[in-house]
Amino acid sequence: MTEEEPRMSARETIEGLESALSKGRRMRAVTALLAGSVGTAFVGALWLGEPGPLPGRTRLAFAVFTVCCVAWAGYGGWLVTRRVPLFAVDRVIAAWIGLAAAVATTAVLVVAAVQRGGGAGAALAVGGVFVAVALALAVRAHARRAALLRRVRELTGEGGG
Structure with missing residues (x-):
């Protein structure tokens, strides 16, 4: 008797094209989540800790950096929760x-x-x-x-x- 090679279905092949999250990709997702969260906390603390009213461009810079950090934290959190091929x-x-x-x-x-x-x-x-x-x-x-x-x-x- 000869053994036949197991065949993969089209769905199994498709799912194998890109795993939901490889270990490396999961680490990058966690890094984005942590860096975004820490960045948000750090920039927020600096912004709130400034004495007196800040010039407009300084407030703008703090706002832009905060939004960027929140975006990376949100991206990392979203990615960590994915369980399907993306x-x-x-x-x-x-x-x-x-x-x-x-x-x-x-x-x-x-x-x-x-x-x-x-x-x-x-x-x-x-x-x-x-x-x-x-x-x-x-x-x-x-x-x-x-x-x-x-x-x-x-x-x-x-x-x-």
């Missing part, structure tokens, strides 16, 4: 959070540089690098997700080829 949607969300944070931080830096009377060129250059890297990561995340979804359609026979 097909790289987590990467897309992280890329958009990173891009939004880069754009917002660049805007705050430029506003601060202009209000101080300094040139906005250096702030735009540094911010531009961060925005460009975040944009490249967003494009890559979208491409990875599209490839995974295309493979799912191929395996399930949806989408007509």
Whole structure:
């Protein structure tokens, strides 16, 4: 008698394309959750601990940094609770959070540089690098997700080829 190799169903193959959360991905999710939570607490404590009224750009900077930290904490918490294959949607969300944070931080830096009377060129250059890297990561995340979804359609026979 010969033993036949066990065959995987299309669903098992699809679920094997990307696990719900590998150990490495789970560690990154926990890191995002902790870093976002600690960052929120730290920036919030600094903001609330400032004596007297703060200038508008300082309040804006604290608000932007707090929102960025809350977004990362929310992302990490959401990701840790996922038990199903995400097909790289987590990467897309992280890329958009990173891009939004880069754009917002660049805007705050430029506003601060202009209000101080300094040139906005250096702030735009540094911010531009961060925005460009975040944009490249967003494009890559979208491409990875599209490839995974295309493979799912191929395996399930949806989408007509």
